[in-house]
Every structure is written in C-alpha cells, then in structure tokens.
Amino acid sequence: MKTIATKITIDPMTRIEGHLKIEATVDNHKVVEAKSEGTLYRGFEQILVDREPLDAIQITQRFCGVCPVPHAIASAQALDNAFGVMPPPNGRLIRNIVQGANYIQSHVLHFYHLASLDFYRGPDIPPFVPRYEADYRLPDTVREALVNHYIQAYQIRLKAHELAAIWAGKMPHMASIAPGGVTIIPRIDNITTSLWRLKELTDFIDNVYLPDVITVAQVYRDYFQIGAGCKNFLSFGLFDLDAEPEVTKRKRFFPMGRMSNGRIEPVDPRKITEDVAASWYDSPSHVHPSKADTLPNPAKPGAYSWLKAPRYDGEVYEVGPLARMAMAYQSKSMPKAVQLIDESLSTLRVGPEALYSVMGRHLSRALECKLVADELSSMIMQVKLEEPVCAEHKIPDEAEGMGLWCAARGALGHWIKIKNGKIARYQAVVPTTWNASPRDDKGQPGPIEQAMLGTTVEDTDNPFALARIVRSFDPCIACAVHLLEPGKSVKQFRIL
Amino acid sequence: MSLKTPISRRDFIRWAVAAPAAMSMVEEFLPKLAVALDEAVKEYPIIWLQASTCSGCSVSVINTIHPSIKNVILEQILPGHKLILNYHGTLMAATGALSVEAAFESAEKYKGKYVFVVEGAIPTKQNGVYGHIGEKDGKPITMLEWVDFFGRNAMATLTVGTCAAYGGLSAAQPNPSGSKGTSEVFQMLNITTPVINIPGCPCHPDWFIGTVAKILLYGMPAPKEIDEQGRLKLFYGRSVHARCINRDYLDDGIFATKFGEEGCLLELGCKGPFTSADCPIRLWNGGVNWCIGAGAPCFGCTEKGYPDAHSPLYQRR
Numbered sequence: 001m002k003t004i005a006t007k008i009t010i011d012p013m014t015r016i017e018g019h020l021k022i023e024a025t026v027d028n029h030k031v032v033e034a035k036s037e038g039t040l041y042r043g044f045e046q047i048l049v050d051r052e053p054l055d056a057i058q059i060t061q062r063f064c065g066v067c068p069v070p071h072a073i074a075s076a077q078a079l080d081n082a083f084g085v086m087p088p089p090n091g092r093l094i095r096n097i098v099q100g101a102n103y104i105q106s107h108v109l110h111f112y113h114l115a116s117l118d119f120y121r122g123p124d125i126p127p128f129v130p131r132y133e134a135d136y137r138l139p140d141t142v143r144e145a146l147v148n149h150y151i152q153a154y155q156i157r158l159k160a161h162e163l164a165a166i167w168a169g170k171m172p173h174m175a176s177i178a179p180g181g182v183t184i185i186p187r188i189d190n191i192t193t194s195l196w197r198l199k200e201l202t203d204f205i206d207n208v209y210l211p212d213v214i215t216v217a218q219v220y221r222d223y224f225q226i227g228a229g230c231k232n233f234l235s236f237g238l239f240d241l242d243a244e245p246e247v248t249k250r251k252r253f254f255p256m257g258r259m260s261n262g263r264i265e266p267v268d269p270r271k272i273t274e275d276v277a278a279s280w281y282d283s284p285s286h287v288h289p290s291k292a293d294t295l296p297n298p299a300k301p302g303a304y305s306w307l308k309a310p311r312y313d314g315e316v317y318e319v320g321p322l323a324r325m326a327m328a329y330q331s332k333s334m335p336k337a338v339q340l341i342d343e344s345l346s347t348l349r350v351g352p353e354a355l356y357s358v359m360g361r362h363l364s365r366a367l368e369c370k371l372v373a374d375e376l377s378s379m380i381m382q383v384k385l386e387e388p389v390c391a392e393h394k395i396p397d398e399a400e401g402m403g404l405w406c407a408a409r410g411a412l413g414h415w416i417k418i419k420n421g422k423i424a425r426y427q428a429v430v431p432t433t434w435n436a437s438p439r440d441d442k443g444q445p446g447p448i449e450q451a452m453l454g455t456t457v458e459d460t461d462n463p464f465a466l467a468r469i470v471r472s473f474d475p476c477i478a479c480a481v482h483l484l485e486p487g488k489s490v491k492q493f494r495i496l
Numbered sequence: 497m498s499l500k501t502p503i504s505r506r507d508f509i510r511w512a513v514a515a516p517a518a519m520s521m522v523e524e525f526l527p528k529l530a531v532a533l534d535e536a537v538k539e540y541p542i543i544w545l546q547a548s549t550c551s552g553c554s555v556s557v558i559n560t561i562h563p564s565i566k567n568v569i570l571e572q573i574l575p576g577h578k579l580i581l582n583y584h585g586t587l588m589a590a591t592g593a594l595s596v597e598a599a600f601e602s603a604e605k606y607k608g609k610y611v612f613v614v615e616g617a618i619p620t621k622q623n624g625v626y627g628h629i630g631e632k633d634g635k636p637i638t639m640l641e642w643v644d645f646f647g648r649n650a651m652a653t654l655t656v657g658t659c660a661a662y663g664g665l666s667a668a669q670p671n672p673s674g675s676k677g678t679s680e681v682f683q684m685l686n687i688t689t690p691v692i693n694i695p696g697c698p699c700h701p702d703w704f705i706g707t708v709a710k711i712l713l714y715g716m717p718a719p720k721e722i723d724e725q726g727r728l729k730l731f732y733g734r735s736v737h738a739r740c741i742n743r744d745y746l747d748d749g750i751f752a753t754k755f756g757e758e759g760c761l762l763e764l765g766c767k768g769p770f771t772s773a774d775c776p777i778r779l780w781n782g783g784v785n786w787c788i789g790a791g792a793p794c795f796g797c798t799e800k801g802y803p804d805a806h807s808p809l810y811q812r813r
Contacts, residue, residue: 043672052808065552127588165781169790176790183791390756
C-alpha cells in the first residue's frame with residue numbers, strides 16, 4: 001500500500017531556550033526526514049570584532065541567559081590561554097563553584113519547567129493551558145506531586161542562582177569573572193551561606209528530583225527505546241582540578257574525552273571542523289573554528305539551515321549530560337557515577353543501552369546534577385581567605401587563545417584571535433550547534449535529527465513524541481545561532 | 497506545598513466544564529469556590545514576547561522571592577488583582593501553532609485590556625526577517641510583526657531588560673540585525689501605546705514586580721515619575737555611584753588597579769557614576785551580592801546605549 005508522506009512543522013518549539021522550528025516528514029507513521037532550524041539571528045561574532053579582548057567575557061555571556069556562566073568561563077579561559085596566565089587555586093575554585101551552581105539551576109529548570117509538562121497536565125489555567133493532548137499516563141497522585149514539585153523547583157533553582165551569585169555578584173550574567181581568575185575577595189560568610197544553600201539543593205536533588213525522574217521513567221519506559229541519536233559522545237570536561245596550562249592535559253572532575261563505537265578516546269581539538277554542505281554558507285567547508293569564515297548564501301542549493309555542522313574528525317557527536325555520563329560509565333573513571341547509574345538502571349530494570357534515549361537523557365541529567373552538587377561542598381571548603389584570586393595579565397598585541405569547557409548542555413569551545421591588542425576574530429562552537437546541527441559534507445544528519453528519524457508518530461496533528469525527543473536534548477538556540485550572518489538576498493527567504 | 501489557587505468566575509466556569517479531566521483538582525479548589533464567585537478580582541492578561549533575547553530577563557524575573565513566581569502566575573499578585581500569563585514561550589505548556597493561537601486569541605478577546613511585555617530587542621533590518629516566531633498561513637511571523645500587532649492593541653507595554661528598552665546587546669555595533677528598542681519601533685510604526693521601560697542586563701525581579709504593582713494600584717505613572725529614559729525614578733532615580741559601598745575608598749584615594757584588590761573600582765572601568773539604578777541598596781539574588789560587591793566594576797547595564805556607550809567595559813571612561 002502506498003502512503004502519502006505528511007510534513008509536520010512545530011514552530012515555535014516552546015519550553016526551550018531560544019527560537020527553534022522543527023520539521024519532520026512522516027511516512028506510514030515513521031519519521032523519514034527531520035530538520036531542526038534556529039529562527040533568530042543576532043550576529044554576536046561580528047559584534048565582538050574590534051572590541052577590547054576583556055569585553056568578550058561579558059558580551060559572550062549574553063549568548064544565553066540560562067547558561068551565561070560557561071560562556072564566561074570558556075571566554076576567560078581563551079583569554080588565560082592567549083595571555084599565558086593561569087588562575088591561582090581560589091580563582092580556579094570560585095569559577096568551578098559558580099559553574100556548579102549554574103548546572104544545578106539549569107538541570108532543575110530543564111526537567112521541571114521545560115520538559116516535565118510533556119508528561120502530565122499542569123493546572124487548568126494559563127500558562128498551563130492551552131496544551132496538546134498527549135498520552136498523559138501518570139496517575140493523579142503522581143501528577144499532583146509533580147505539579148507541586150514544579151512549583152517547588154522554582155524556589156530551588158532560585159536558591160541555586162543565589163549560591164552562584166554569592167561568588168558571581170549577580171545571576172544571570174556573572175560579574176566577577178576575569179582573565180587569570182575572579183575578582184571577588186572571599187569572606188567567611190560567603191562560605192557558610194554557600195554551604196547551607198547547597199544543603200537545601202542537595203536535599204531536593206536526592207529526595208525530589210531524582211525520585212521524580214525515576215517515577216516518570218518507570219511509567220514512560222518506552223521512551224528508553226525512543227530517540228537514541230548517533231551514540232557518539234564528546235565532552236571537553238568540567239571543573240578544573242589543577243593549573244596545567246595545556247587544556248587537554250588538565251585534570252578535570254568530568255574528564256575531557258569522546259566515545260566512538262563504544263570506545264573511549266582522547267580529544268584532539270585540532271580535529272574539530274565545521275561543515276557547511278547543508279548550511280546557507282559559501283565559505284569553505286570542513287574548516288577548524290579558529291580559521292573559519294562565514295560567507296552567507298541563502299540561495300545555496302541543498303542547504304536548509306543557518307547552523308553549521310560541527311564534526312569531530314568528520315563524525316557526528318552528541319554533547320551534554322548523556323555524553324558525560326555515558327563516558328563516565330564506559331571508562332569506569334568515576335566510580336561514584338558508575339554506582340549511581342548501575343543503581344538507577346537496576347531500579348528501572350533496564351540495561352546500559354537504555355541510556356541512549358529520551359529517558360536516558362533525563363536520567364543522566366539528574367544523576368549528573370547529584371554528582372555536581374555533591375562535589376561542590378568540598379570545592380567551597382577549599383576556598384582560602386586572604387589568598388589571591390586572580391593572576392595579573394598583560395594584553396599582548398597579537399595572540400590566539402582557546403577555551404574548552406562544558407556547559408550544562410555540553411561541550412563548549414571559544415576561540416579568540418587578538419591583533420593590535422583588539423579582537424580580530426572570535427568564534428564559539430556551542431553545545432546546541434553540535435546537537436541541532438544539519439547534515440554535513442558526508443550527508444550525515446545531526447544528533448537531534450538522527451534521534452527523530454524512525455520515530456513512530458501515530459497522529460501527525462499531534463507529534464508529541466517528537467517534542468519529547470527534541471526537549472530531551474535541552475536545546476539552547478540563542479547560543480547556537482549567535483554566529484549566523486545575514487545574506488544579501490535574505491529577503492526572498494525565510495530566516496528560520 | 498500545595499497548589500491552592502484563588503480562581504476567577506471565568507476560570508471556575510472553565511474548570512467546571514473541564515471537570516472530568518480535572519477531577520483531581522476538586523479538593524484543591526473546593527475551599528476557594530467562594531472566592532471564585534467573587535467578581536471583584538480584576539484580571540490582567542499578559543502577552544510576553546521573547547524577541548531578540550538571551551532569555552536572561554525571564555530567568556531573572558522568575559527569581560522573584562516575595563511574591564514568589566507561584567504567587568505571580570497562579571495567585572492574586574495583589575489582593576483583587578490577578579495576572580493571567582496567556583503567552584510566554586519558555587513557560588507555557590502549549591507548543592507550535594497552538595501557542596501562537598493562544599497569543600492571538602488573547603489579544604483579540606482582550607483588545608486594549610492586556611499588558612504586552614517585550615523581552616529582547618526587535619530586529620528591523622529587511623522588514624524584520626532576522627527573527628520570527630511561528631507561522632500564519634504558512635508564512636513566518638516576524639518579531640517586528642508581533643510587536644506591531646500586539647503593541648498596537650495593548651493597554652500598556654512593559655519592556656523588560658535593556659535590549660527591549662533600548663536595543664542593548666542585540667543592537668551593539670555593527671548591529672547586524674538592525675535591532676532596536678521597543679519605543680523606537682513604536683515610533684517607527686506610529687504606535688501610541690504607553691511604554692514603561694524596566695531596563696537592566698538582566699532586569700531585576702523587584703523592578704519588574706514593583707513596576708507592575710505601581711500600575712495595578714496607582715495606574716500608569718505620571719510624567720514626573722518617569723525619567724528621560726522612560727524608567728520609573730522609583731528604581732532608577734539615583735546613580736549607582738551615589739550609594740556605592742566603595743565611596744570611602746574614593747574619598748581616601750584608594751583605587752583598585754588589578755582584579756581582586758580592595759578599593760574604588762573606577763580605574764578598572766566602573767561605570768557607577770554614569771549609571772542609574774538602586775543596585776547598591778537592593779542587591780541581587782535574594783540580597784546575597786551585587787557586581788561591585790563581588791569586586792567587579794559596574795558595567796552600566798541599565799543605561800540606554802549599553803554596552804557601546806560604556807565600552808571598553810573594563811577601562812575608565
């Protein structure tokens with residue numbers, strides 16, 4: 001029997017950061033083609049050119065109000081690298097603490113406020129109505145508990161922001177970051193008030209967040225088989241543990257690495273390229289971000305996205321909590337992560353393969369949140385009063401710098417080139433550019449596209465399974481599309 | 497914590513119609529039925545547009561402590577006054593076309609009676625093709641079209657954050673998307689809806705809640721209550737410098753010359769003297785700190801022209 005393929009458009013994809021449109025072609029109830037497209041262009045890289053190098057650490061934070069901290073840190077590390085300075089222990093620790101607190105804020109916000117409404121009906125008042133009718137399967141008692149936890153989670157993520165702001169000055173958009181470390185002079189009350197706020201966060205993660213994810217996962221077990229993606233994983237690592245200047249050799253709490261065909265491999269940053277075969281750019285394809293040009297051509301045949309396609313050694317990689325946790329599990333390098341994953345998988349009666357899925361991503365995010373929160377306490381305790389927080393720097397006339405870090409949503413790289421003491425070129429390759437990338441030069445779809453392919457969609461008017469898949473990646477489009485450039489004949493085309 | 501929500505007559509009727517689906521809410525709502533039948537509760541539909549933004553202002557506003565965000569979106573924000581958040585891209589349950597329909601339906605139903613909140617600048621170059629949200633009849637709706645339609649028919653417009661007020665970061669040179677602040681776009685489109693600016697990068701939750709409360713209880717502010725940048729003097733009436741914690745360092749001539757050093761931060765680029773905001777006494781995130789309290793200069797984020805007018809950010813102006 002011949003069927004007629006149906007094209008589905010979800011625009012706007014709400015409850016994510018930024019503006020995203022999803023298109024999928026469904027034939028015989030299966031997704032046969034999928035596209036994810038950012039719908040806002042801001043042009044930050046052009047804005048950065050000719051400014052003072054230090055300004056980048058403030059300006060790049062404005063890529064994203066949910067995750068400004070990783071941009072601040074990646075940018076500061078690119079400057080550290082360009083200036084040849086490394087933060088003293090206090091500087092390193094305080095950056096880690098602000099980042100850790102922001103992970104908790106971001107992960108809690110993602111599960112409760114962005115993703116969880118895909119699985120139950122909220123109260124029957126705006127903004128919880130109108131809503132799509134979907135297969136809401138949770139029993140009333142669970143649903144009521146989740147509604148209450150949704151409300152409670154607002155207070156928790158606010159506390160996580162307070163924990164960050166103690167050291168950052170304010171959140172979102174931290175003030176205290178600087179090349180060579182941080183600007184804040186620590187006081188004893190910073191330490192005590194941080195520890196007690198952290199205690200509240202830890203209690204919530206252990207007693208509410210993790211159990212809720214397990215409860216939802218038990219009811220939506222089929223979502224352990226949906227949305228697998230490319231199963232290659234990349235992480236630049238998180239939390240500096242020493243002051244090794246060479247980033248690939250630096251010891252990190254979550255290590256830098258990648259997983260390809262189930263094997264853990266080292267990362268060589270030189271092998272990162274950006275393809276533009278399916279992107280509206282005429283600039284050379286398959287070029288390293290530090291050398292990349294961006295020549296837009298919205299009339300380019302075969303292109304359908306303003307996002308470039310970052311690839312490692314030509315291959316597609318997923319980034320984010322699942323990438324970090326899958327590698328921690330596979331490499332056995334973090335015994336506590338292995339134990340937490342094993343316990344959860346055993347409670348849920350699924351195997352490790354189940355991690356590569358919609359529910360696997362939610363579970364990985366929650367477990368990672370716990371690992372980060374548990375680690376924060378010792379980092380707070382290591383901050384030493386009366387000791388330096390920042391190494392002095394001098395801005396060279398010419399230099400290049402690279403900052404590799406992990407945002408809550410995944411691997412993040414900033415590359416700066418300084419000429420005549422000013423920014424000559426600035427490039428950032430952000431988590432959602434990896435995850436929401438279009439097809440590359442070899443025709444390989446990006447991770448989110450791969451995760452949607454083959455998914456069963458019963459009702460093309462109500463493709464809730466696709467929304468669940470996309471949200472499991474926690475896309476951040478404001479970050480991903482910052483590097484787009486306008487085209488001359490843009491008017492004839494839809495800026496997607 | 498339970499979700500006890502006073503509901504209006506309209507919501508009560510909606511609830512009653514939807515009763516089978518909402519059976520689990522019965523116990524929660526029963527004690528409040530008396531309130532539900534009280535017509536005295538005034539409702540203010542809110543349509544919150546996120547245009548060219550990083551979403552940081554939404555993230556900041558939901559940090560409100562008293563009232564909590566639960567109080568703001570589910571309860572009467574003030575006795576007899578209730579906000580109804582009919583459209584907010586990050587918080588609403590609906591997605592895709594359904595979410596856009598909710599915005600348009602609300603605007604038609606409450607024409608001239610809803611509050612339009614703008615977050616982010618508005619891309620205007622080439623008729624606004626640089627940013628769109630949703631589609632109508634298969635064609636993308638540009639953010640510029642959103643502002644035209646929803647701005648024109650609103651009772652009042654609040655701009656949340658410096659991008660929405662003046663263009664901010666999104667409009668920084670060379671301003672590749674031709675982004676502008678809301679008042680400028682209104683002028684361009686001959687829209688006369690009153691605009692109150694609540695700038696900041698991000699906007700402080702107290703400034704937003706305070707501005708809303710001022711309007712609900714006292715009506716639109718009189719011209720004398722507003723400064724030349726369209727902000728309430730209540731929050732933006734004095735300079736950061738005037739109430740800075742480092743004034744004694746300045747008086748004693750003690751200046752920090754490198755990061756992490758005690759002293760007045762003027763030499764590290766502090767824009768406190770050129771910036772109007774009550775940060776020194778309000779503080780941020782539950783009062784735990786603020787930029788200068790963390791040894792960082794004030795970057796002037798509440799001002800028209802930020803960031804360009806204050807750049808280089810880390811050099812003395």
